[in-house]
Amino acid sequence: MNLSLEEWDRTIAGLYDGILQPDLFFSAIAAANKTLDADFCHVLGVTPEGQVPLNIVTIPSYEVATGVYARHYVGIDPWRQFADSQPVGKTYRSSSLFSPKFVDRNEF
Known part of the structure:
Protein backbone atom coordinates (compact mmCIF):
# COMPACT_ATOMS: atom_id res chain seq x y z
CA MET A 1 0.00 0.00 0.00
CA CYS A 41 -12.60 -3.33 9.12
CA HIS A 42 -14.02 -3.54 12.61
CA VAL A 43 -13.97 -1.65 15.88
CA LEU A 44 -14.74 -3.58 19.01
CA GLY A 45 -15.07 -2.06 22.47
CA VAL A 46 -14.85 -4.46 25.41
CA THR A 47 -15.34 -3.57 29.08
CA PRO A 48 -13.11 -5.14 31.77
CA GLU A 49 -16.13 -7.33 32.63
CA GLY A 50 -16.19 -8.75 29.09
CA GLN A 51 -19.25 -6.88 27.82
CA VAL A 52 -19.12 -5.63 24.23
CA PRO A 53 -20.87 -2.23 24.14
CA LEU A 54 -19.30 -1.17 20.83
CA ASN A 55 -19.21 -3.40 17.78
CA ILE A 56 -18.89 -1.79 14.35
CA VAL A 57 -18.25 -3.80 11.19
CA THR A 58 -17.92 -2.56 7.61
CA ILE A 59 -19.41 -5.71 6.09
CA PRO A 60 -22.82 -6.63 7.57
CA SER A 61 -22.29 -10.37 7.03
CA TYR A 62 -19.49 -10.25 9.63
CA GLU A 63 -21.95 -9.22 12.36
CA VAL A 64 -22.70 -12.90 13.01
CA ALA A 65 -19.00 -13.63 13.59
CA THR A 66 -18.59 -10.65 15.90
CA GLY A 67 -21.62 -11.84 17.88
CA VAL A 68 -19.98 -15.24 18.31
CA TYR A 69 -16.81 -13.47 19.43
CA ALA A 70 -18.76 -11.47 22.02
CA ARG A 71 -20.45 -14.60 23.39
CA HIS A 72 -17.49 -16.99 23.45
CA TYR A 73 -14.06 -15.76 22.46
CA VAL A 74 -13.99 -12.45 24.35
CA GLY A 75 -13.02 -14.31 27.53
CA ILE A 76 -10.14 -16.27 25.99
CA ASP A 77 -8.76 -13.87 23.38
CA PRO A 78 -5.05 -13.30 24.14
CA TRP A 79 -5.21 -10.00 22.25
CA ARG A 80 -7.78 -8.72 24.74
CA GLN A 81 -5.68 -9.95 27.65
CA PHE A 82 -2.81 -7.87 26.30
CA ALA A 83 -4.96 -4.80 25.63
CA ASP A 84 -6.53 -4.92 29.11
CA SER A 85 -3.06 -4.86 30.67
CA GLN A 86 -2.05 -1.62 28.93
CA PRO A 87 -2.50 1.85 30.43
CA VAL A 88 -5.22 4.06 28.99
CA GLY A 89 -3.87 6.07 26.06
CA LYS A 90 -1.05 3.64 25.26
CA THR A 91 -0.72 2.92 21.57
CA TYR A 92 0.88 -0.06 19.88
CA ARG A 93 1.07 -1.67 16.48
CA SER A 94 -0.82 -4.95 16.32
CA SER A 95 1.60 -6.55 13.88
CA SER A 96 4.43 -6.20 16.39
CA LEU A 97 2.58 -8.61 18.71
CA PHE A 98 1.60 -11.37 16.32
CA SER A 99 4.65 -13.57 16.70
CA PRO A 100 4.27 -17.36 16.55
CA LYS A 101 4.53 -17.44 20.37
CA PHE A 102 1.62 -15.01 20.71
CA VAL A 103 -0.56 -16.70 18.10
CA ASP A 104 0.06 -20.17 19.56
CA ARG A 105 -1.74 -19.07 22.74
CA ASN A 106 -5.11 -18.61 21.08
CA GLU A 107 -7.96 -20.85 19.99
CA PHE A 108 -8.72 -19.10 16.70
Whole structure:
Protein backbone atom coordinates (compact mmCIF):
# COMPACT_ATOMS: atom_id res chain seq x y z
CA MET A 1 0.00 0.00 0.00
CA ASN A 2 1.32 3.40 -0.90
CA LEU A 3 -0.59 6.17 0.89
CA SER A 4 0.35 9.79 0.61
CA LEU A 5 0.78 11.75 3.82
CA GLU A 6 -2.32 13.74 2.86
CA GLU A 7 -4.42 10.54 2.52
CA TRP A 8 -3.12 9.25 5.84
CA ASP A 9 -3.81 12.58 7.59
CA ARG A 10 -7.34 12.70 6.14
CA THR A 11 -8.04 9.13 7.29
CA ILE A 12 -6.78 9.72 10.83
CA ALA A 13 -8.62 13.06 11.06
CA GLY A 14 -11.82 11.29 9.98
CA LEU A 15 -11.42 8.73 12.75
CA TYR A 16 -10.88 11.48 15.33
CA ASP A 17 -13.95 13.32 14.02
CA GLY A 18 -15.92 10.10 14.33
CA ILE A 19 -14.90 9.74 17.96
CA LEU A 20 -15.97 13.30 18.71
CA GLN A 21 -19.16 13.05 16.63
CA PRO A 22 -20.51 9.50 16.96
CA ASP A 23 -22.91 9.92 14.03
CA LEU A 24 -19.83 10.11 11.78
CA PHE A 25 -18.00 7.13 13.25
CA PHE A 26 -19.28 4.37 10.96
CA SER A 27 -18.59 6.41 7.83
CA ALA A 28 -15.10 7.20 9.16
CA ILE A 29 -14.40 3.49 9.68
CA ALA A 30 -15.76 2.71 6.20
CA ALA A 31 -13.57 5.45 4.70
CA ALA A 32 -10.51 4.06 6.51
CA ASN A 33 -11.38 0.59 5.21
CA LYS A 34 -11.45 1.93 1.65
CA THR A 35 -8.29 4.03 2.05
CA LEU A 36 -6.37 1.06 3.45
CA ASP A 37 -7.76 -1.17 0.68
CA ALA A 38 -8.85 -3.66 3.34
CA ASP A 39 -11.37 -6.44 2.86
CA PHE A 40 -12.96 -5.75 6.22
CA CYS A 41 -12.60 -3.33 9.12
CA HIS A 42 -14.02 -3.54 12.61
CA VAL A 43 -13.97 -1.65 15.88
CA LEU A 44 -14.74 -3.58 19.01
CA GLY A 45 -15.07 -2.06 22.47
CA VAL A 46 -14.85 -4.46 25.41
CA THR A 47 -15.34 -3.57 29.08
CA PRO A 48 -13.11 -5.14 31.77
CA GLU A 49 -16.13 -7.33 32.63
CA GLY A 50 -16.19 -8.75 29.09
CA GLN A 51 -19.25 -6.88 27.82
CA VAL A 52 -19.12 -5.63 24.23
CA PRO A 53 -20.87 -2.23 24.14
CA LEU A 54 -19.30 -1.17 20.83
CA ASN A 55 -19.21 -3.40 17.78
CA ILE A 56 -18.89 -1.79 14.35
CA VAL A 57 -18.25 -3.80 11.19
CA THR A 58 -17.92 -2.56 7.61
CA ILE A 59 -19.41 -5.71 6.09
CA PRO A 60 -22.82 -6.63 7.57
CA SER A 61 -22.29 -10.37 7.03
CA TYR A 62 -19.49 -10.25 9.63
CA GLU A 63 -21.95 -9.22 12.36
CA VAL A 64 -22.70 -12.90 13.01
CA ALA A 65 -19.00 -13.63 13.59
CA THR A 66 -18.59 -10.65 15.90
CA GLY A 67 -21.62 -11.84 17.88
CA VAL A 68 -19.98 -15.24 18.31
CA TYR A 69 -16.81 -13.47 19.43
CA ALA A 70 -18.76 -11.47 22.02
CA ARG A 71 -20.45 -14.60 23.39
CA HIS A 72 -17.49 -16.99 23.45
CA TYR A 73 -14.06 -15.76 22.46
CA VAL A 74 -13.99 -12.45 24.35
CA GLY A 75 -13.02 -14.31 27.53
CA ILE A 76 -10.14 -16.27 25.99
CA ASP A 77 -8.76 -13.87 23.38
CA PRO A 78 -5.05 -13.30 24.14
CA TRP A 79 -5.21 -10.00 22.25
CA ARG A 80 -7.78 -8.72 24.74
CA GLN A 81 -5.68 -9.95 27.65
CA PHE A 82 -2.81 -7.87 26.30
CA ALA A 83 -4.96 -4.80 25.63
CA ASP A 84 -6.53 -4.92 29.11
CA SER A 85 -3.06 -4.86 30.67
CA GLN A 86 -2.05 -1.62 28.93
CA PRO A 87 -2.50 1.85 30.43
CA VAL A 88 -5.22 4.06 28.99
CA GLY A 89 -3.87 6.07 26.06
CA LYS A 90 -1.05 3.64 25.26
CA THR A 91 -0.72 2.92 21.57
CA TYR A 92 0.88 -0.06 19.88
CA ARG A 93 1.07 -1.67 16.48
CA SER A 94 -0.82 -4.95 16.32
CA SER A 95 1.60 -6.55 13.88
CA SER A 96 4.43 -6.20 16.39
CA LEU A 97 2.58 -8.61 18.71
CA PHE A 98 1.60 -11.37 16.32
CA SER A 99 4.65 -13.57 16.70
CA PRO A 100 4.27 -17.36 16.55
CA LYS A 101 4.53 -17.44 20.37
CA PHE A 102 1.62 -15.01 20.71
CA VAL A 103 -0.56 -16.70 18.10
CA ASP A 104 0.06 -20.17 19.56
CA ARG A 105 -1.74 -19.07 22.74
CA ASN A 106 -5.11 -18.61 21.08
CA GLU A 107 -7.96 -20.85 19.99
CA PHE A 108 -8.72 -19.10 16.70
